[in-house]
Amino acid sequence: MLELSHITAGYTPRAPVVTDLSLSVADGEAVGLLGPSGCGKSTLARVAALLHRPYAGDVRLAGEPVTGFRFRAPRAQRTRIGVVFQQPRLAADPRLSLRDLIAEPARATGRGAELAGRAAALADAVGLGGELLGRRPHEVSDGQLQRACLARALLLRPRLLICDEMTAMLDASTTAALVAVVEDYRREHGAALLAVGHDRVLLGRWCDRVLDFPAGR
Numbered sequence: 001m002l003e004l005s006h007i008t009a010g011y012t013p014r015a016p017v018v019t020d021l022s023l024s025v026a027d028g029e030a031v032g033l034l035g036p037s038g039c040g041k042s043t044l045a046r047v048a049a050l051l052h053r054p055y056a057g058d059v060r061l062a063g064e065p066v067t068g069f070r071f072r073a074p075r076a077q078r079t080r081i082g083v084v085f086q087q088p089r090l091a092a093d094p095r096l097s098l099r100d101l102i103a104e105p106a107r108a109t110g111r112g113a114e115l116a117g118r119a120a121a122l123a124d125a126v127g128l129g130g131e132l133l134g135r136r137p138h139e140v141s142d143g144q145l146q147r148a149c150l151a152r153a154l155l156l157r158p159r160l161l162i163c164d165e166m167t168a169m170l171d172a173s174t175t176a177a178l179v180a181v182v183e184d185y186r187r188e189h190g191a192a193l194l195a196v197g198h199d200r201v202l203l204g205r206w207c208d209r210v211l212d213f214p215a216g217r
């Protein structure tokens with residue numbers, strides 16, 4: 001589903017934070033990527049999500065080479081990937097209600113009406129309902145906002161879900177609830193998962209295999 005080959009990436013070409021790293025996730029497989037803070041996990045996750053252009057290396061999705069990143073990423077490839085970040089407040093438009101936030105990818109692709117029922121079902125699946133859905137990000141907790149971000153990531157039924165420290169800011173019960181939603185989604189749709197984090201126990205429970213981010217590479 002995802003093949004990263006010899007990726008070198010970062011924020012200045014003279015000192016990349018990821019060097020010559022290769023990793024693959026098979027269709028339907030769950031892979032954990034473990035490493036200490038600052039080692040480059042998020043940078044690699046952003047490359048895999050087509051949000052950050054690497055300096056070198058190739059990315060393939062379902063066997064197809066990725067030809068562009070960020071706004072140049074082909075829509076057909078971008079919509080195959082759902083992403084949830086560590087900090088929901090940086091990933092959520094503060095002007096949108098949670099209801100509109102969840103439906104955002106559908107409206108962006110002109111499928112708002114068609115997917116309204118699916119958006120409502122996902123809101124329910126992540127435990128959001130009633131009056132909460134009318135609130136905006138600053139009126140809800142981090143956990144409630146992250147629930148909405150997960151529902152949004154699943155709306156277009158991605159074949160690959162990338163969770164970058166999705167539960168790092170959350171308490172144990174919200175963590176368990178969101179992990180269960182991802183597991184149910186994967187069971188139902190056979191989607192692959194790349195989960196980035198620093199909690200070996202959680203990743204071990206969640207993933208088919210866990211890779212240690214190679215130090216210095």
Ligand SMILES: Nc1ncnc2c1ncn2[C@@H]1O[C@H](COP(=O)(O)OP(=O)(O)OP(=O)(O)O)[C@@H](O)[C@H]1O
Pocket residue numbers: 011017035036037038039040041042043044198
């Ligand atoms: N936008 C940026 N501009 C410059 N440097 C950055 C930027 N984002 C991250 N970095 C640096 O790149 C390195 C890797 O950061 P990254 O966020 O990928 O690490 P991480 O392993 O995900 O860390 P954490 O677990 O703390 O989220 C760090 O040294 C960080 O300071």
